[in-house]
Amino acid sequence: MVVTGAGTGIGRAVARRLLAAGASVTLVGRRAEALREAADAEGGERAQVHPADVSAEHGARSAVEAAVARFGAVDGLVNNAGLARFAPIEKADLADLEAMLGVNLLGPVHLIRAALPELRERQGAVVNVSSVGGALAMPGRSLYGATKAALNSLTRSLARELAPRVRVNAILPGPVDTPMYGDLGLDERATRDLVADMVEATPLGRFGTPDDIAGWVCNLLDPEASGWVTGALVAIDGGRSA
Numbered sequence: 204m205v206v207t208g209a210g211t212g213i214g215r216a217v218a219r220r221l222l223a224a225g226a227s228v229t230l231v232g233r234r235a236e237a238l239r240e241a242a243d244a245e246g247g248e249r250a251q252v253h254p255a256d257v258s259a260e261h262g263a264r265s266a267v268e269a270a271v272a273r274f275g276a277v278d279g280l281v282n283n284a285g286l287a288r289f290a291p292i293e294k295a296d297l298a299d300l301e302a303m304l305g306v307n308l309l310g311p312v313h314l315i316r317a318a319l320p321e322l323r324e325r326q327g328a329v330v331n332v333s334s335v336g337g338a339l340a341m342p343g344r345s346l347y348g349a350t351k352a353a354l355n356s357l358t359r360s361l362a363r364e365l366a367p368r369v370r371v372n373a374i375l376p377g378p379v380d381t382p383m384y385g386d387l388g389l390d391e392r393a394t395r396d397l398v399a400d401m402v403e404a405t406p407l408g409r410f411g412t413p414d415d416i417a418g419w420v421c422n423l424l425d426p427e428a429s430g431w432v433t434g435a436l437v438a439i440d441g442g443r444s445a
């Protein structure tokens with residue numbers, strides 16, 4: 204399995220679950236220390252650390268090559284690495300849009316292309332970690348939402364294009380308590396207000412935990428649990444999109 208953004212947050216919880224279930228996992232992200240810490244805490248021998256920038260084609264390709272070299276196969280790909288930068292449209296920095304497109308859309312494209320021969324051979328599965336922000340109107344967060352809407356579209360089209368050998372699904376998390384909220388490009392007060400608004404807009408009345416999401420990602424990878432599921436956009440969001 205290849206899991207991107209595996210050093211922190213949702214990706215780390217996914218890697219932990221996969222390793223606990225006996226899978227071999229290549230943990231990908233840019234910061235080697237975060238990956239190493241996650242691998243040491245969660246994994247042992249079946250955890251491989253591969254620092255790479257997935258927004259660059261060579262970075263994504265190197266991650267798949269490393270997984271094949273170490274474990275002999277890739278039968279699952281979790282495109283979880285992501286970046287969120289929130290701003291009203293007239294204040295948005297277009298460099299942030301480029302960076303979001305790079306990791307939220309180009310990253311999954313590069314990784315799916317690199318892993319496709321392996322995934323086809325092994326009837327594997329792709330899970331894209333998108334966002335309810337890609338399906339709902341998100342004033343003040345439109346550019347992030349647009350990159351995730353693109354990922355949702357990619358998921359549905361590739362589900363048909365790559366069937367029947369490869370399944371492609373997406374999880375759409377609502378607000379989840381992860382390091383992402385320390386790095387939104389907002390000041391402290393705006394972040395606090397946003398968090399309060401998000402809890403208010405979530406019927407189950409709290410942020411999700413990384414584990415609330417990770418179990419569903421693992422189900423979509425598992426052919427026993429979801430062998431007849433492809434093209435699904437699964438909202439795991441405390442009712443946010445209901």
Ligand SMILES: NC(=O)c1ccc[n+]([C@@H]2O[C@H](COP(=O)([O-])OP(=O)(O)OC[C@H]3O[C@@H](n4cnc5c(N)ncnc54)[C@H](OP(=O)(O)O)[C@@H]3O)[C@@H](O)[C@H]2O)c1
Pocket residue numbers: 207208209210211212213214231232233234235237255256257258282283284285286287306332333334335375376377378379380381382383384
């Ligand atoms: N938290 C939420 O409320 C929420 C809601 C909806 C969707 N999501 C989605 O969930 C996913 C995981 O986010 P999270 O909440 O767990 O936040 P997070 O802890 O900040 O995780 C993001 C991960 O992506 C990695 N990453 C970023 N850019 C990268 C790049 N260019 N190449 C490789 N890795 C890169 C980061 O590691 P490095 O910095 O070391 O590269 C980090 O480990 C994201 O796709 C996010 O959009 C989160």
